[in-house]
Amino acid sequence: MANKKITELTELATAPESTDILAIVDDPGGSPVTKKITVANLTSGLGGGDFTERIRAVMEVPNGTVAYPDVHSLATASNKITGMVLPDGASTSTILCKVDVPDELNATPAASIKIHFMSLGTGSSNNVRITVSTGAFADSENMDTALTAETEVTVAVPDTIENRFTLDQDMTTDPTAGDTLLISITRDPTDGVDDYAADIMVTDVFLEIERTGA
Secondary structure, three states, X not given: OOOOOHHHOOOOOOOOOOOOEEEEEEOOOOOOEEEEEXXXXXXXXXXXXXXXXXXXXXXXXXXXXXXXXXXEEOOOOOOEEEEEEEOOOOOOEEEEEEEEOOOOOOOOOOEEEEEEEEEOOOOOOOEEEEEEEEEEEOOOOOOOOOOEEOOOEEEEOOOOOOOEEEEEEEOOOOOOOOOEEEXXXXXXXXXXXXXXXXXXXXXXXXXXXXXXXX
């Protein structure tokens, strides 16, 4: 084949495959050498590999809740923070959330639900009992169905009032692209493991999904 300038080559008019090869000059500021590189290796070096995406969920008003959002005045700095309270007491309490899963996901990625709490009291035992339930619904699917409970977990609460702590809940059934994910978060202070004698406030809920960038 006769020598050609790069500008004279036939254009690839479609998206390149990961195995396609490009020309690249290695070490142009030192001892430059022209080499080949695959699209996969190029995009990986440019940050196009796997990454984690976090999407904030919308917290909803639970049945029986009179006021939303709950406003908590921070004791020291007289700032305020909003969220929804899961109280200590003689019965369970639940808050509801929803989040839309991105349409452009590849297949069904690993997913988890990350919940940020804030302690509204102090204690010495410092455990709360939390169950996260989920349901993922595509277009035309009936959303008025029971959610599936994930594994009940014990979450350690910090000693100091108004500290933040986190529950990272892996999902047993991962959502697929375009789903609407419904989430409920329930605290059971009547469980013997839940020995934190104070309320907690949920300040943020996220869907965390593992994305493939290549």
